[in-house]
Amino acid sequence: MRHTSATLALLIIAGCAAPMTGTPQPGEIDVRSLDVGQYATEPLDTYSEYTHSVRSGTSLAISRLANHVVTGIDVDAKLRYGTGVQEITKPDDVKNVLAEQSVPIAARHKMLFGFASGSSDVRAEPHVAVPADSTLTTVTVMQFPDPESAERAAAEFEDADFSVAPEQNERVRLAKYPRAHSHWRPGTPTIGSVVAHGNYVVNTFIATSQPDLTGLTALIEQVYAAQLPMLDTLPPLTAEQALRLDLDPEGVIRRVLNPAKIAVPGVGSLATYELQGFLHWQTDRAAAKSLYANGERFVFSYAYSATTNSYTRGIAQSFGKGISRFLDGAILIRARDTGSARALWSTILDAPDLGLAPPNVPDSKCAELPTDRYVKDWVCAVRYRNYVGYVWSTQLQDTQQRAAAQYAVLANSQ
Structure with missing residues (x-):
């Protein structure tokens, strides 16, 4: 109501000028x-x-990060449906979106926080997994204290995931992103990839209906093409800066x-x-x-x-x-x-x-x-x-x- 009073006062002060015309507006109700x-x-x-607290600052930092994480429609218009989100407030949370072997890696390199978002071309039903013939992408972005720790973490995340089945997995090189670490299991319609970008690590998991490596790698590259520029517009935070967020x-x-x-x-x-x-x-x-x-x-x-x-x-x-x-x-x-x-x-x-x-x-x-x-x-x-x-x-x-x-x-x- 203070805004309304100020406006009325301004009109009264200006009243000695030309007369006001128009239709009066009804007053607001007494709430x-x-x-x-x-x-x-x-x-x-x-x-x-x-x-201010560490936990609260971390939550604010994650919300800030989410504004710079892709959804499926940023990658491909058909990936319009959301399948889930996941906050990452501490290294132990990493196991909810990456292999459990990734937890000590995140801790060792002092991961600060992260956010994951899933997309699909099929509308998800509550508590029901999307059909096997759908396309599914999950993008996880984590922030580390510096580019060096992000680089080391990305390489170790890949090694940990690859070593789950080293005899069956096969390394994949992305022509447009040679610094990315990627692998797939021939004959399966999935691929995983991780890349460091400044202080950030971006992990991408993709599942499609067919074990087509060309299609899988093309979709990974589309994710990076959309995601990495978004991170360029988001200055990384130190732990103290996150703590002091309002x-x-x-x-x-x-x-x-x-x-x-x-x-x-x-x-x-x-x-x-x-x-x-x-x-x-x-x-x-x-x-x-x-x-x-x-x-x-x-x-x-x-x-x-x-x-x-x-x-x-x-x-x-x-x-x-x-x-x-x-x-x-x-x-x-x-x-x-x-x-x-x-x-x-x-x-x-x-x-x-x-x-x-x-x-x-x-x-x-x-x-x-x-x-x-x-x-x-x-x-x-x-x-x-x-x-x-x-x-x-x-x-x-x-x-x-x-x-x-x-x-x-x-x-x-x-």
Whole structure:
């Protein structure tokens, strides 16, 4: 409301000039009258203070990195579906996407953090691996303290993976990327490759329907052609720089509904992304890229799981299970302007139930989404100025209260 008062004051001061014409705009509602249930309606920084820590800094660094990791549509338009994500906060996490023998290598060379993202040409079903005849790519990017440690780690990652079956594996040279370390097992439709690029190590695993080495190597080269330039635009962080990263430098996290009322970052639970980073968490990334094109920032509040599947290990098993969304959560989108936000709000939930909107909340709508879960999936969308909030829960009233609270937080954050 402070923004509105300042505008009115400016008009009064200028009143001695030419008379003003136009249609008066209705005032904003008193958000104190909304049914918000148990949820806080003030911005996060008014009641919780961020404390720097190694774990929090690592989470912020991973979210930052995710904005510079490719999705399948950056490589080939047919790889539009997301199959999973994986945060790497410590060397032991590496075993979730690489061979378990890679863990001591990551530790020895002081890997700082990493992020992995999977893509396919087939839409993944929850908890079901993608079909064998699909194309599957998993790209893992890790940051090391310096280029030398990254180079050594890349070579050792390759040696460790190759030595799992040295009699059956065969080295592969990539003509366009001779510094990359690659191998395949003749007769199998998969290939693995790893390359150091500055402080970063990029590991790529690809599976296709046919054991065609020419096609496999071409796809690996497409991954590197898209991924390596993205890393050129991301200055690496020292451990101290990661520790000192701020939670909310742009003031968007403070505006998202935060049921836990805590300022602890997590890549799926409290984080800010650009569109590129946001797309990793979407199932149909091509559709999402089009739908959310006018979104500048995307804020998660207890929205997604940061791991693909806690019951499997290894790159071939971990991905292809789908992306796990929590049973309740919120996403806040800052659009470029009010018009863009209005267009986005009108597009998402394009078939709402008009009788389900939260009472007295402007620009709000709700719907029940189809689900194969054992509980219902209620969702609501609200718009306030150039922000669009999207909340969900397993109970309609709770979802409506979340939507009302999200609207109130936005209004109170001005």
